[in-house]
Amino acid sequence: MSPTVILYISQAIHGLAYGMLLFLVASGLTMIFGMMGILNLAHASFAMLAAYFCYQVLRMFGNFWVALLIAPVIAGMFGVLTERYLLRPLHKQGHLAELLVTVGIMAVILEVVKLFWGTESLVVKIPPSLGGLVTFAGMTYPIYRIFVIGLATLVLGFMVLILFKTRLGKIVRATVADSDMVNALGINTPLVFMLVFGIGTWLAGIAGVVAGPLLTVFPGMADQLGMDAFVVVVVGGFGSLGGAFIVSIILGELNAYGIQFIPRLAPVLMFAFMAIVLAVKPLGLFGERE
Amino acid sequence: MRKYSKWIFSGVIVILLAVIPQFFSIYYANFLVAFAIFSLYAVTLNLLLGYMGVLSFGHAMFFGVGAYSTALALTHIPGFPLLPAILIGGLAGGLLAFILSPLLVRVSGTAFAMLTLAFGQLIFVLALKYREVTGGEDGIGGYPLPPLNIPGVMSIDMTDQVNFYYFALVVITICLSILWFYTKTPFGSLVVGVRDNAMRLQYLGFNLPQTKAINLIVCGAFAGVAGAVNALLQKLVSTVGVLDINTSFLPIMMAYIGGTGNFFGPVIGSGVLYLLEDLVIRFTERIGLVNGVIFILVVTYLPLGLIGLFSMAKEKWFPKEKAS
Numbered sequence: 001m002s003p004t005v006i007l008y009i010s011q012a013i014h015g016l017a018y019g020m021l022l023f024l025v026a027s028g029l030t031m032i033f034g035m036m037g038i039l040n041l042a043h044a045s046f047a048m049l050a051a052y053f054c055y056q057v058l059r060m061f062g063n064f065w066v067a068l069l070i071a072p073v074i075a076g077m078f079g080v081l082t083e084r085y086l087l088r089p090l091h092k093q094g095h096l097a098e099l100l101v102t103v104g105i106m107a108v109i110l111e112v113v114k115l116f117w118g119t120e121s122l123v124v125k126i127p128p129s130l131g132g133l134v135t136f137a138g139m140t141y142p143i144y145r146i147f148v149i150g151l152a153t154l155v156l157g158f159m160v161l162i163l164f165k166t167r168l169g170k171i172v173r174a175t176v177a178d179s180d181m182v183n184a185l186g187i188n189t190p191l192v193f194m195l196v197f198g199i200g201t202w203l204a205g206i207a208g209v210v211a212g213p214l215l216t217v218f219p220g221m222a223d224q225l226g227m228d229a230f231v232v233v234v235v236g237g238f239g240s241l242g243g244a245f246i247v248s249i250i251l252g253e254l255n256a257y258g259i260q261f262i263p264r265l266a267p268v269l270m271f272a273f274m275a276i277v278l279a280v281k282p283l284g285l286f287g288e289r290e
Numbered sequence: 291m292r293k294y295s296k297w298i299f300s301g302v303i304v305i306l307l308a309v310i311p312q313f314f315s316i317y318y319a320n321f322l323v324a325f326a327i328f329s330l331y332a333v334t335l336n337l338l339l340g341y342m343g344v345l346s347f348g349h350a351m352f353f354g355v356g357a358y359s360t361a362l363a364l365t366h367i368p369g370f371p372l373l374p375a376i377l378i379g380g381l382a383g384g385l386l387a388f389i390l391s392p393l394l395v396r397v398s399g400t401a402f403a404m405l406t407l408a409f410g411q412l413i414f415v416l417a418l419k420y421r422e423v424t425g426g427e428d429g430i431g432g433y434p435l436p437p438l439n440i441p442g443v444m445s446i447d448m449t450d451q452v453n454f455y456y457f458a459l460v461v462i463t464i465c466l467s468i469l470w471f472y473t474k475t476p477f478g479s480l481v482v483g484v485r486d487n488a489m490r491l492q493y494l495g496f497n498l499p500q501t502k503a504i505n506l507i508v509c510g511a512f513a514g515v516a517g518a519v520n521a522l523l524q525k526l527v528s529t530v531g532v533l534d535i536n537t538s539f540l541p542i543m544m545a546y547i548g549g550t551g552n553f554f555g556p557v558i559g560s561g562v563l564y565l566l567e568d569l570v571i572r573f574t575e576r577i578g579l580v581n582g583v584i585f586i587l588v589v590t591y592l593p594l595g596l597i598g599l600f601s602m603a604k605e606k607w608f609p610k611e612k613a614s
Contacts, residue, residue: 033400037400038400039400039403039404086586086590089590090589090590093593095399095400096345096399096400096403097589097590097593099345099400099403100345100542100546100585100589101586101589101590103539103542103585104582104583104585104586104589105582105586106582107539107578107579107581107582107585108579108582108583108586110578111576111578111579111582112579114576115576115579223535227411230404230407230408231408234404234405234408238400238401238404264419265419267415267418267419268412268415268416268419271408271411271412271415271416272412274408274412275408275409275412278393278405278408279393282393282396282397282401282405283397283401
């Protein structure tokens with residue numbers, strides 16, 4: 001193959017890896033939005049928190065796999081506590097108050113992270129089994145990015161199975177569609193809220209941990225991941241999982257090719273894409289409601 | 291008696307503000323100017339949040355565009371006078387609101403917050419990347435501060451910080467008064483009606499999108515003025531100072547802490563936050579942590595803010611005598 005084609009393909013895989021990462025964050029975000037009607041602005045902060053936990057666990061045990069297992073779970077537990085003790089009491093006050101509290105949580109997480117780990121970038125080493133390059137079809141590619149794509153696909157496939165093939169998944173989807181009705185049918189919706197919030201932050205936590213070696217772990221991480229995930233949710237349509245998936249991949253590719261060809265305008269490209277979509281469809285590509 | 295006490299109260303405040311630069315260092319004078327700027331900025335946010343019932347999450351775009359316009363005009367046009375420099379900031383803010391209004395009036399609630407956040411970020415990234423015009427992260431600095439010319443009467447040097455203090459306070463007070471009367475006009479009541487029962491207004495024959503758009507433009511314009519005065523005070527405009535997401539969150543915090551249900555709530559909230567920062571900074575650098583925790587507590591336990599707390603206490607301890 002000619003070097004140009006190889007370049008195009010490797011950029012495409014880059015974009016796919018970032019897109020999958022983005023979807024791990026955005027899927028929780030959009031599901032929480034669909035159920036509770038709030039966009040959790042602190043969502044990416046939980047991803048960052050998980051990345052820092054991963055760094056800490058790595059320093060204590062020195063094993064990436066242990067960190068990958070533990071860190072997102074701790075982040076998810078923080079998510080559950082947040083939902084239970086900060087968001088639930090506010091539910092009757094309306095969406096604006098809940099939205100604003102997530103802003104406060106974002107600020108607090110940012111400061112706490114700076115307090116414990118400082119402001120400089122921390123390096124998380126790629127474990128040796130995932131380091132190095134793989135060669136296929138005449139091109140070399142870093143194993144770690146392939147691993148990211150694989151892991152994200154695995155986790156998301158698992159989630160799709162739960163969501164569409166089990167009774168629990170049915171309840172969750174019904175709650176996303178109409179939580180009052182589900183509540184009236186005798187299902188404990190606050191519990192479902194808490195569960196989905198926890199799972200959403202857990203997914204974001206996984207994204208944060210695997211993003212650690214790619215982006216390094218730093219306090220601006222939440223802003224970076226959060227803004228991109230936020231664009232995904234807005235463009236894909238509030239509460240639409242399928243839309244979030246498609247837009248995640250589009251944004252990942254847009255980012256990868258943008259950096260390749262017009263590096264200076266790559267971030268602008270993303271927001272311009274969003275502005276165009278919103279000008280045509282204010283509720284996003286696949287959004288159905290406000 | 292009540293009427294007089296109001297006038298006396300205002301008089302005392304005016305005299306206090308007038309003598310402050312004579313007794314305190316210029317640091318506190320500039321501190322007060324910054325507080326005044328953010329009061330105006332937070333009031334424009336509250337005209338959307340408290341009066342019209344929509345939350346602008348990207349309010350910094352109006353503030354920042356105003357600041358950048360003023361800075362650019364002063365940098366590139368030699369001898370650009372002072373008052374037009376401020377006006378151009380207001381115009382830029384209003385123009386931006388006008389451009390965005392066709393999109394923004396279509397939505398409300400969370401979607402409005404998200405749309406404004408999105409456009410705020412778009413403008414932030416644009417300003418960051420268009421180095422030729424905006425200077426990127428370094429921003430624009432070193433522009434001249436023109437004197438205030440009153441033709442035929444005098445010319446006041448604005449580089450003197452005490453003069454600038456009086457000038458900025460007068461400008462902000464005029465803007466706040468205009469906004470105050472604006473809320474008292476029939477149109478102001480219409481804006482409140484949008485919040486309370488938009489559908490009913492439509493049945494009554496009022497043009498809903500137009501009402502929302504006009505209020506949006508007014509808020510954008512005055513936020514732009516606040517940004518312009520800020521540009522004159524700081525003598526530096528950079529993306530992280532005037533366009534970033536924290537600049538958008540700050541007025542929301544101010545409005546909520548002071549109380550969104552009252553015109554002067556954001557002013558009080560701004561004062562509280564500034565005093566708090568001045569106080570906290572002596573003990574710890576973690577001002578963001580303190581602000582964040584206070585914000586969470588206020589939103590959770592004091593949805594009406596300090597003014598709400600005050601009127602609740604008044605109700606409890608000094609109940610109004612029943613007319614019998």
